């Protein structure tokens with residue numbers, strides 16, 4: 001039976017960096033993949049303007065269409081300042097989308113990323129997904145986001161994968177979809193580069209006996 005999947009990301013491009021190749025495979029297999037991007041993703045940078053926010057949303061739409069996703073939605077929480085709004089507001093936004101889509105599976109950020117928006121996105125998704133909510137997903141997983149997850153202090157609690165997905169067949173499509181985010185991608189050896197994406201997939205592959213893998217940490221799975 002086909003499933004409904006929701007990726008909740010803080011910024012445009014996180015959805016692909018974190019779960020892109022897996023989501024592309026799920027979409028190809030007939031699942032319905034939706035993306036919710038909570039933040040504006042641009043205004044904290046020097047010289048940025050509202051037009052940059054719209055350009056990034058256009059990039060996200062182009063990326064979603066390249067990836068075969070069913071929809072992409074946007075909220076407008078302030079870039080790199082999710083801690084300036086009440087967590088309840090972010091949680092309510094997530095709850096609204098859970099109620100609308102009733103996803104079977106939700107993917108979101110790891111709770112110990114360096115980026116504050118990522119950490120609060122995790123908190124909001126976890127709160128919205130508490131089992132007493134009738135629209136809570138049966139499965140909640142976190143992903144790693146290059147240039148945030150690995151940049152956290154190594155003394156901090158680390159992303160610890162429990163699930164590896166074989167993405168040998170969709171890694172190229174992920175990198176192609178990331179091409180829509182020209183303004184966000186960087187030149188190697190920045191980790192948020194095409195090479196960085198490939199190297200991480202190979203490294204997660206080494207851990208799991210696969211040519212290329214995306215790794216996830218299972219937060220909760222409820223089987224009925």
Ligand SMILES: [Zn+2]
Nearest residue numbers: 010011014115
């Ligand atoms: Zn981000």
